[in-house]
Amino acid sequence: MHSRSALSASTTSFTPSFSRRSAAIPNKQGTKAIYTVNTQTPGSHANITETRIIDLLTGTSTLFSDDPWDKEARWLGKRDLVLWLKDVEFGATEFWIADAEDVGQNFVNLKTLSRRASVGPSCMQAASGYCAGRIGAKASHLKLHRLRNQHDDIAIAVACPATSNGNLYNPGTDGFTSEVHNAIWYTTLRKKAMSSSTGEQKYITSPTRFVNALRGTGLESPLRSPLGHLTDFDISTSGIVFLAKDESSSPNHPGNVNVYYIPLKTFTEMSRPRPQIINVKGFEGRSLNPVFSPSGDSVAFLKKQELADSNDRNRVMVINNIRYFRAHKASDDMPTQQSEKAWHLSPYSIAWSDNGKELYVVAVDVGIRRLFKLPANLSSIRAAPEPITSDSTTPADVRHLRMVFSAPMDISSEHFSMG
Template sequence: MSNRSNSTGSSSKSQTAVELPISKETRVLNLKTGTSILFSKDPSDREVKWLGIEDDVIWLKDTASGATEVWVGDAAEREKRSYCAGKIASYAFHLKLKRLFNEHDDIAIAVACPTTSTGGMYTLKQGEDVVAEDEVTNAIWYTTLRKKPVTEDGTEARYIISPTKWANALRGTGLESPMPSPLGSMHDFDISSSGIVFLSKDTTGGSPNFPSINVYYIPLKTFTEVSRPRPQIIRVKDYEGRSSHPVFSPNGGSVAFLKKQHPIDQNDRNRIIVINRIRDFRAYVTVDDMPTQQSEKSWHLSPFTFSWSDNGTELYVVAVDHGIRRLFKIPAALSSIKKEPEPITSESNTPADVRHLRMVFSAPMEARP
């Protein structure tokens, strides 16, 4: 999937600036042929992702009332088969999906939504007064998609939002995720068959100038749990700096993220942290820094983003080396690294961000074992 937008306008001392509407397209790219087809040019369609079943995709659609609809359709033949799978009573963003492979073949779905101080979804309705900013925060909401028959003979089935509706993962915790801009991003949380990991400011530590940002883990199996598990903070021994970019491995058994060692040193490097057997996680975690054969124990570069390989055995890491963004491949078992990683991209052909690779890695999801 790719998004493309264009806008034009002109201004000078003798002219009035004219702002024209922004046009936006979502296209389906065939990586083998290099050709693409138009999927949507509706500006209300957002965040189109592969659902993982044949050519099905899922996306968010804005409504005039401020709510968000969840739509499912065929990537190649949207007009022939597309439908609304459910509705979210707020503006939703940062759509995340994970196939659970349970008896119903449910798909876990999570989004971020503006949330009131009482833990409900916030939508500004017509005629209502605006709620004070300190009464609205971001929170992660989750539920499942389940395929159900829509015809009497059962020949046609559609994915429908679970009747258990949406659950606020952060209700009553005092935590906020995704964090407000400029700190927040789409990489502030991730989901898997093991639950949810997310970034949030530590309400008990840090300072206004150097807030402590940590990774938290919420264990989930069905994403329909009646009682919501409390988030567990992932603390790493001897590492007190900011955490960033938490991502589950493809099978959900491990979590990788970036973390600084020093809480206030702005020049400190990011380190890659991998937590294995995340379901067994307890309290503090002791990790080994990435060993090399260099005089310096740690890798001298500072990664700023990464992605898991399809099989979960390697990490593709982007780091700046001598002013150039380069892509590296390292084993996910960090203790097995015996020498300093070498780049796998040249100076003339370096991706701006590993998210370009994630687009390929994530489409479509794995098949049922």
């Protein structure tokens, strides 16, 4: 039998830890997925962040990087290459690439280049990793899309702070200013031969600098926290779609949140067309979650009908042939009026199927997050959608089920409204 003092000692020596895992993002083949685990130990104030790769066939999870300044890892769409952001010295951000095939086999022990992190222990990272480019500010909301042009370029876009004149803002080098706005910055990754003798090619950022897509527009995107989410903008072969408040917005008149579209072809355009607002006839409320179809031909998003009614539900919208979009055209909402009973739920997240023929939406039904599938041709809907998952703990036998866990959820009455 343990003594009371021994029990007390063993009890006090136990330090609980808490882990939070991001959504696992599958690669194109559906064989691997990448995710981040953050583990915190309150007593010791330890905070460990790991980027990991899980083999979806075996369930084996392997370390990809444990550098605390690595973030937002994404599949590049070429083989098993991974692109991620790394916070570095003087408040800048680097774009790094490595091959997931190296995970568990070839690692290097390195000190992160970040001045802030260099005081910590060495980090592990795939040996094939290299820096593909740099932007002189803190970047987030990484988006990428293969353009399939003659150079097989990959378009990339990030959110970075900008000054009132549209230049990059870095508080470490520019000092303090109150005139700072969120902006979307874009460029491309292109293969370049590293050596004439070996013929080795690596992706690097375009020789042209990052371009501020919102310069001179008076618009800001992503929306400021806590409203801003990774789903505030998207990119494709057709350009950029994003959420922003009306240009007339002010602290006294906050205005509405709408979807805007910027047509781009190469993502190396130094001058780009002015953003076009996507209006929907009869729908004046807030927009949410714009996302391109896999082909880039269509855009889906959510929108409320009423501007002033906070309990109004979100409707699903689809704009086809987005390349030919003109602001004076409008789309119809999901024709629930053709159902026996209008769909009473309010979706808050939306994604396309891989073939672009269906839409997956997440909605709260009787307090449970559920996943629904809709035909992308909204006019073919004749009945209220049925859930394809019964609850949020259903095993992940559907690729898009990760939406149930990863979709940003604003806990408010609108998601529980029976409208």
